[in-house]
Amino acid sequence: MARKKKYNAFYAQSGGVTAVINASACGVIETARAHKDKIGKVYAGRNGIIGALTEELIDTSKESKKDIAALKYTPSGAFGSCRYKLKSLEQNRAEYERLIEVFKAHDIRYFFYNGGGDSADTCLKVSQLSEQMDYPIQAIHIPKTVDNDLPFTDNCPGFGSVAKYIGVSIREAGFDVASMAKTSTKVFVMEVMGRHAGWIAAAGGLAAENEGDAPHIILFPEIAFNKEKFLKRVDRCVKKYGYCAIVVSEGAQYKDGTFLADAGSTDAFGHKQLGGVAPVVAQMVKDELGHKYHWAVADYLQRAARHIASATDVDQAYAVGKAAVEYALKGKNAVMVTIDRKKTKSYGWKIGEAPLEQVANVEKMMPRNFITRDGFHITEACRDYLLPLIKGESYPPFKNGLPQYVTLKNKAVDKKLKKKFTV
Amino acid sequence: MARKKKYNAFYAQSGGVTAVINASACGVIETARAHKDKIGKVYAGRNGIIGALTEELIDTSKESKKDIAALKYTPSGAFGSCRYKLKSLEQNRAEYERLIEVFKAHDIRYFFYNGGGDSADTCLKVSQLSEQMDYPIQAIHIPKTVDNDLPFTDNCPGFGSVAKYIGVSIREAGFDVASMAKTSTKVFVMEVMGRHAGWIAAAGGLAAENEGDAPHIILFPEIAFNKEKFLKRVDRCVKKYGYCAIVVSEGAQYKDGTFLADAGSTDAFGHKQLGGVAPVVAQMVKDELGHKYHWAVADYLQRAARHIASATDVDQAYAVGKAAVEYALKGKNAVMVTIDRKKTKSYGWKIGEAPLEQVANVEKMMPRNFITRDGFHITEACRDYLLPLIKGESYPPFKNGLPQYVTLKNKAVDKKLKKKFTV
Numbered sequence: 001m002a003r004k005k006k007y008n009a010f011y012a013q014s015g016g017v018t019a020v021i022n023a024s025a026c027g028v029i030e031t032a033r034a035h036k037d038k039i040g041k042v043y044a045g046r047n048g049i050i051g052a053l054t055e056e057l058i059d060t061s062k063e064s065k066k067d068i069a070a071l072k073y074t075p076s077g078a079f080g081s082c083r084y085k086l087k088s089l090e091q092n093r094a095e096y097e098r099l100i101e102v103f104k105a106h107d108i109r110y111f112f113y114n115g116g117g118d119s120a121d122t123c124l125k126v127s128q129l130s131e132q133m134d135y136p137i138q139a140i141h142i143p144k145t146v147d148n149d150l151p152f153t154d155n156c157p158g159f160g161s162v163a164k165y166i167g168v169s170i171r172e173a174g175f176d177v178a179s180m181a182k183t184s185t186k187v188f189v190m191e192v193m194g195r196h197a198g199w200i201a202a203a204g205g206l207a208a209e210n211e212g213d214a215p216h217i218i219l220f221p222e223i224a225f226n227k228e229k230f231l232k233r234v235d236r237c238v239k240k241y242g243y244c245a246i247v248v249s250e251g252a253q254y255k256d257g258t259f260l261a262d263a264g265s266t267d268a269f270g271h272k273q274l275g276g277v278a279p280v281v282a283q284m285v286k287d288e289l290g291h292k293y294h295w296a297v298a299d300y301l302q303r304a305a306r307h308i309a310s311a312t313d314v315d316q317a318y319a320v321g322k323a324a325v326e327y328a329l330k331g332k333n334a335v336m337v338t339i340d341r342k343k344t345k346s347y348g349w350k351i352g353e354a355p356l357e358q359v360a361n362v363e364k365m366m367p368r369n370f371i372t373r374d375g376f377h378i379t380e381a382c383r384d385y386l387l388p389l390i391k392g393e394s395y396p397p398f399k400n401g402l403p404q405y406v407t408l409k410n411k412a413v414d415k416k417l418k419k420k421f422t423v
Numbered sequence: 424m425a426r427k428k429k430y431n432a433f434y435a436q437s438g439g440v441t442a443v444i445n446a447s448a449c450g451v452i453e454t455a456r457a458h459k460d461k462i463g464k465v466y467a468g469r470n471g472i473i474g475a476l477t478e479e480l481i482d483t484s485k486e487s488k489k490d491i492a493a494l495k496y497t498p499s500g501a502f503g504s505c506r507y508k509l510k511s512l513e514q515n516r517a518e519y520e521r522l523i524e525v526f527k528a529h530d531i532r533y534f535f536y537n538g539g540g541d542s543a544d545t546c547l548k549v550s551q552l553s554e555q556m557d558y559p560i561q562a563i564h565i566p567k568t569v570d571n572d573l574p575f576t577d578n579c580p581g582f583g584s585v586a587k588y589i590g591v592s593i594r595e596a597g598f599d600v601a602s603m604a605k606t607s608t609k610v611f612v613m614e615v616m617g618r619h620a621g622w623i624a625a626a627g628g629l630a631a632e633n634e635g636d637a638p639h640i641i642l643f644p645e646i647a648f649n650k651e652k653f654l655k656r657v658d659r660c661v662k663k664y665g666y667c668a669i670v671v672s673e674g675a676q677y678k679d680g681t682f683l684a685d686a687g688s689t690d691a692f693g694h695k696q697l698g699g700v701a702p703v704v705a706q707m708v709k710d711e712l713g714h715k716y717h718w719a720v721a722d723y724l725q726r727a728a729r730h731i732a733s734a735t736d737v738d739q740a741y742a743v744g745k746a747a748v749e750y751a752l753k754g755k756n757a758v759m760v761t762i763d764r765k766k767t768k769s770y771g772w773k774i775g776e777a778p779l780e781q782v783a784n785v786e787k788m789m790p791r792n793f794i795t796r797d798g799f800h801i802t803e804a805c806r807d808y809l810l811p812l813i814k815g816e817s818y819p820p821f822k823n824g825l826p827q828y829v830t831l832k833n834k835a836v837d838k839k840l841k842k843k844f845t846v
Contacts, residue, residue: 017602019595047605075595077602084606167825172442172498172727175828179440179500182470183507188723207825278720279699297701299719300611304595307731310824390824401733401813402590402630405598 006038007109009328010052011060012045013077014115014122014144018158019165019306020317021144022078024114026071027321028142029060033068038329043106043413047080049113049122053095053421055102057413070406072318073396075306078408084423086122089129096129098421104135105416110328111137114321116145116156117361120336124356127334140324141336141356144317146303148199151362152354153338155389157320158303160313163203164390165305166192166247169298171207174214174245177294181243186291187234188245190215191278193302195251198222198366200302204247205378206386214245216376219281221251222366223375225260231288233376238291248281307403311392316349323351347388429461430532432751433475434483435468437538437545437567440500441581442588442729443740444567447537448501449494450744451565452483456491461752466529466836470503472536472545476518476844478525480836493829495741496819498729501831507846509545512552519552521844527558528839533751534560537744539568539579540784543759547779550757563747564759564779567740569726571622574785575777576761578812580743581726583736586626587813588728589615589670592721594630597637597668600717604666609714610657611668613638614701616725618674621645621789623725627670628801629809637668642704644674645789646798648683654711656799661714671704730826734815739772746774770811 011028013021025044032039044058045051051058058079060068071078086095103111113123123141130137143150148159170190177188194200198220205218216237219225237244252260261277278295286293320337327335335353342348370382378386396403434451436444448467455462467481468474474481481502483491494501509518526534536546546564553560566573571582593613600611617623621643628641639660642648660667675683684700701718709716743760750758758776765771793805801809819826 013602017599050605074598076598079602080605081602082606083603164824168730169724169728171825171828172729173723175497175499176440176723176727179436179502179504180506182473182503183505185723190724206823209823209825276702294722295720296722296724297718297720298724299717300596300599300608301592301613301719301721301724304599305592306595307591387823392824393818393821395816395818398816400629400632400810401587401815402594402632405594 006040008040008107009042009110009112010045010103010108011042011112012048012052012114013079013081014048014113014119015081015083016146016303017077017081018144018146018303019075019161019309020157020314021114022071022074022076023314023317024142024144024157024321025078026068027318028112028325029068031322031325035325035329039110039325040107043108044079046410048082048084049086050082050084050423052099052102053423055415055417055421057106058410059413062411063408067406067408072314073306073394074405075304078406079410085118086125089125096125097133099126100130100133100135100137101417103137106413109137111139112142112324113139114142114144116147117150117363120150120356121360124334124360127356138328138331138333140328140332141359142320142324143336143338146200147194147197149197149363149365151359151364152336154341154349155339157313157317159199160310160316160389161305162193162200162302163386164310165302165308166200166204167206167390168308170204170215170245170247173296174207177214177243177245184292185294186238186243187282187285187293189278189282189293189295190247191250191276191295191297192247194221194249196221196363198249201247201249202366202370202378202382203386203390206383206390208377212241215247216241216244217246218377219246219248219252220366220371220375221249221253223371224255225252227284231285234285235289246281248277250277252277306396306405309394310390311394312389314394319351327353429463431463431530432465432533432535433468433526433531434465434535435471435475435537436500436502436504437471437536437542438504438506439569439726440504441567441569441726442498442584442732443580443737444537445494445497445499445501446737446740447565447567447580447744449491450741451535451748452491454745454748458748458752462533462748463530466531467502469833471505471507472509473505473507473846475522475525476846478838478840478844480529481833482836485834486831490829490831495737496729496817497828498727501829502833508541509548512548519548520556522549523553523556523558523560524840526560529836532560534562535565535747536562537565537567539570540573540786543779544783547757547783550779561751561756563751563755564782565743565747566759566761569623570617570620572620572786572788574782574787575759577764577772578762580736580740582622583733583739583812584728585616585623585725586809587733588725588731589623589627590629590813591731593627593638593668593670596719597630600637600666600668607715608717609661609666610705610708610716612701612705612716612718613670614673614699614718614720615670617644617672619644619786621672624670624672625789625793625801625805626809626813629806629813631800635664638670639664639667640669640799641801642669642671642675643789643794643798644672644676646794647678648675650707654708657708658712669704671700673700675700729819729828732817733813734817735812737817742774750776
């Protein structure tokens with residue numbers, strides 16, 4: 001019997017990186033390496049899908065076992081990611097054809113795309129076009145997004161670790177402010193990511209386990225901001241607890257859709273206010289209630305904070321990468337790997353799948369019943385959903401007081417195509 | 424032989440709190456409890472020294488052994504702190520006299536004051552006045568400040584943990600930006616505390632272990648900001664490494680002493696710009712070089728981050744609290760406990776002391792040879808000094824994904840004085 005031919009795999013990271021996207025890469029590469037009889041090399045795209053378009057492939061087989069294992073605890077995108085959305089097939093068929101040309105040239109028949117909604121869409125189109133072009137490619141989407149907004153999957157790898165970071169941070173800052181409030185700072189405002197959905201802001205709510213705990217107020221993008229109601233709540237909170245800790249989503253907005261962050265001042269040159277939404281909210285409190293404030297904008301710190309990653313998140317990120325390879329070996333195509341919550345009393349999860357046709361371009365928003373009626377906090381239902389996702393600590397190794405993250409060699413694969421492609 | 428009378432102790436937390444000031448409180452209380460034959464109760468000031476002035480004392484003997492032990496891993500000030508500087512003896516002798524009256528009423532002869540430069544000064548004056556008033560009080564100052572600016576002590580408890588947080592954070596954010604730089608963010612600016620001295624900003628420099636590592640640029644308060652030179656450096660960095668990560672001290676300033684943070688815009692109402700220095704620096708880069716940027720302001724998150732505290736810092740914070748009680752029992756007075764670096768090749772430290780007369784109102788600045796000649800980074804000498812201070816991880820216990828910090832009962836001691844005192 002003739003030995004079945006082995007094909008290579010292509011893996012790329014897409015969009016904003018997370019504390020655990022490299023754990024998914026680790027899952028993909030380690031699992032592929034465990035099936036050397038069926039999968040040849042895993043090539044990674046340098047800077048994501050751009051690397052495929054420009055034929056800048058990275059040969060992951062040049063990396064040591066130890067370095068690949070270290071991806072499991074290294075934040076960011078080890079091969080580079082990109083914010084580059086492929087246009088529709090109608091608008092730019094050439095891009096998709098180029099992808100397939102590159103895959104063909106490098107004997108790639110497995111396409112693992114690790115990203116959010118846009119990359120699910122790209123993944124689907126590559127699969128569709130490969131059929132049309134009679135070059136079979138199995139395209140598997142590996143979910144990743146701190147925004148937690150992909151459908152079908154119970155949650156998205158990357159989110160649990162941001163959620164944990166935000167919960168930990170607002171708890172710690174809350175303790176700080178509580179000790180200072182008598183003579184100093186009475187109001188603390190922490191800005192978090194999530195322009196379209198309040199999942200990350202909601203995670204801050206987990207820190208409030210008992211009456212009076214921080215955060216006292218959460219401002220969600222889903223709830224139209226009402227200045228008067230907000231200030232009344234802050235005032236009540238300061239009177240009752242001595243201080244007020246607020247988590248505000250960068251996407252917090254007025255009823256008419258104007259972002260609070262955009263409602264600030266312009267400078268002498270007409271530039272829009274430089275700050276985010278936290279200073280806007282803090283200043284509002286100062287102007288109307290006169291309290292001394294502090295504010296923080298965690299920005300990238302929150303999504304890069306591998307040092308305080310959720311062990312559940314790390315495990316799931318690895319598992320979706322591993323499952324993607326296993327699905328490919330089972331012949332699956334045009335699917336997204338999902339995390340399915342078991343219907344048990346205590347939290348459990350297993351790997352599942354969803355057809356990409358149904359995934360692409362659908363955003364999962366926070367259910368209204370996850371936000372309290374008054375719009376300022378999370379409900380028990382939300383807490384039940386979120387809590388398991390931040391469980392467990394998964395500390396990276398430290399040396400000299402700092403986490404030891406890996407930087408890969410990222411050796412280039414020789415180009416085979418004569419034609420250059422500019423993105 | 425008549426049994427020697429036991430006296431009570433008073434402990435107060437002063438100024439901005441830290442991730443480890445409660446570890447010092449733990450050292451004081453546990454050590455006092457171990458000497459019940461000599462020390463009666465430890466009363467804590469509710470909201471710092473204000474609690475002594477208003478006779479709002481907390482009876483720490485009502486707290487369980489377990490809860491006191493939990494202080495070792497709980498950030499913030501468990502009894503409340505305050506920003507309240509006692510005036511000079513000449514200006515407000517009444518305040519000092521009141522302190523001594525309260526101490527007298529509660530049979531307090533040990534005064535442990537846990538704070539920075541201002542509290543060292545207060546501590547000294549209480550000691551001096553107690554002699555004049557013929558009511559002997561032993562006043563011991565326990566150092567605490569994230570600013571690391573107290574003299575005589577090699578370093579200040581609280582600083583090492585902020586330093587570690589900043590080093591970890593800029594490393595993680597650096598990895599993030601490096602993966603995104605091809606198509607998105609090329610410049611990241613992180614603002615850190617330290618209005619007068621660049622110690623905290625310098626700590627960020629520890630993350631840059633190898634050529635090209637983040638941070639690439641540090642803006643110190645000690646080095647006059649030169650916009651042209653700075654932008655040239657950013658440009659070079661982006662060209663060479665693809666991105667540029669910057670740590671900026673909130674105290675960064677122009678040659679004339681104007682803070683960069685104050686040089687921003689005003690809004691329609693004439694309010695000064697709401698943001699900190701990070702957005703100002705980021706916008707400068709955008710305007711002149713056109714790079715996409717992100718910025719973060721860690722604010723209280725940095726000094727409250729007990730989850731990533733330095734084990735060295737925790738140990739030292741506990742040790743200075745413990746030593747304060749032991750010094751008091753040895754009859755010492757008007758001294759500050761210090762941390763003395765051993766003159767050995769590998770880092771070692773021991774507890775020492777410095778007379779408060781020499782400590783009060785002296786600020787320890789960063790030596791110029793800790794900053795590179797070009798003013799944008801730290802030297803090897805600085806690295807040698809800082810590195811041991813962030814060593815070791817001292818994780819708090821977690822439950823349900825979040826750190827479990829203690830909130831004490833903080834039961835009030837019955838007042839004994841009829842006269843009220845308003846601060």
